Amino acid sequence: MVSGMKKIANFGDVRQTGFCVHCDGPTETKDHAPPKVFLDEPYPLTRPTVPSCGECNNGFSNDEEYVAAFVECVVQGTTDPDLLRRVNVAKALRRNSALRGRIERSRREAETLGGGRILTWTPEEERVSRVSLKLARCHAAYELNEPQLEEPDHLLVVPLVSLPADQREHFETPPETGVWPEVGSRAMRRLIEEDPGYAGGWCTVQEGRYRYMAVGAGSVMVRGVISEYLAYEIIWGIV
Ligand SMILES: [Zn+2]
Known part of the structure; x- marks a missing residue:
């Protein structure tokens, strides 16, 4: 399915x-957020650029490729390119055996109390954090017209499924800020213009592959989900 957000011009503060x-x-x-490695063909016609x-x-690029490959391997339970669904990632792992080896080594098989077997995967946290922060910086600039050069005050990356129901609900729901976005910012224009890629506070770049939310009101918060598996939340200026 071809999904895509409307390309919205920025009428905000040019400074x-x-x-x-x-x-x-x-x-x-121009940096595209998200990069193609997180998306499947046919690519959306428009992607936010900053x-x-x-x-x-x-x-x-290397960190982004790693994160995309890691997520797909975890979701499919294997590093075997022939068994992966995402064509881009299968290609990347065929080409880059070192990357496949690195992800394979992070996989552990353990026995459960009931005698079943479970797979656990340990991500390279620093790389996952770096990629999440990069995406969040792009979204803060693109949506809110509020670039964030400082280190964030809060950075959390977790598998979406690991969140208990109440936290999941919290994550999915845009916070009540009571403050309108900057006049002319894309977030503001989303409030008044219809955009098929925008619903319930989330901007969906490609269904099932990448979505994000950016909220600014004193502090700036960006949440994103990669392949409906990896969720991040980053906040600058916690009051
Ligand atoms: Zn730079």
């Missing part, structure tokens, strides 16, 4: 768009 959203550097390139320097735009 917020004149630098790399990751490092305050030059705006040499100004980025060349170094930041390219500097995350």
